[in-house]
Amino acid sequence: MIDFVRVGNNISKYRKLLNLSQDQLAERLYVTRQALSKWENGVSIPSIDTLLALSKIFQVSFEEILSLNESSDLIVDESNIFSGHERNYVIQKIIKGNIEIKLEDVFYQFSPSERLTMLKAIKEQKFNCNLFELWVKLTPSEQKFLGGNLYEIQKSHY
């Protein structure tokens, strides 16, 4: 999965290396300055054609702009784990174990659907955490979703 924020930082970095303003770069790409601003802020990501055009302008490969070859491990600030990265990207990295966090301490930062995504990963044993500590922070329906009985779940997991 692509980290929008990282891609945006790369676009901004390479643009400044060429001493181009956002207006100048947007004009070369036949896009609006607002679109370019969204990319640089990690709100959205350019199309494939535009990325290929960017790689020509910046004289770098699209892999470098998209950070495809960089290490997938991330270090996040526990007080705001999504800061600086796209939310879905962070969630996927947590599930894959590329981010070291204590889920029970940061669970409050997830939206309801993101919480369900994490709980689903726990249920499918793709992700481990301290269930005892997490359990008290779940809503009744989330507890039921996990299986209802904490001790039974612990047994099946360990």
Added chain:
Amino acid sequence: MKFKKVIINGETFYQELPGEDTTIIEDEVIDPIVEEEPEETLNNSVNDKKEDKEEKKEEPKEEKNSRIDFNDIMGNIFKEVKSGFNQMGDFIDRSFNPKSKTSKFLRILPFMEEDDIHEIVNKIFEDDAEFKDLNLAEIMPFLSNEDCDRVFMRALDNNVSNPMSMIHFVSEDCLTKLVDKYIEGKYPKLDSDKLYPFLKSEDVKRIFYYELKK
């Protein structure tokens, strides 16, 4: 003065039109109407004028034809607006109405067993009318990996339910197979720009090199 009979939410109003003769045009049902004027203006319009058939007959043909053309055009416009509002209403009803089918399912899904949820997915695949209006993207968090992949691929094959809204729940293996098929030319209408942000690095490279060759 000329008046146009307008029906809004079942109530009849007469709207003034510029003109010399007092005429009431019959059978001009435009329902509903998106009017810029406030309701009070319409309410204050004269709505108890008597129908004057003689004056209607005396109107010159040119004026009558132009009135009919204008009303036909406005009628068509209002039909389109009504259709648009109905579609918006359906969307809002499905998304936010606590009584909508999707909302009801979302409330009970956390309490359902996996086998039961799997059974629902099978019924969806059999085009069961009971689950026709279900928003599949919203129930994805509750499905098993296999069912998520199945539902996503089905949405893609049938071009329904906005498959890209489900892509967060699809496994990497499924997306890799999708990329394989895309490169073989199976999904020519697939928007690769919306797909590639969710692929793993190797698949992103494959898509890019494929697009470069194109």
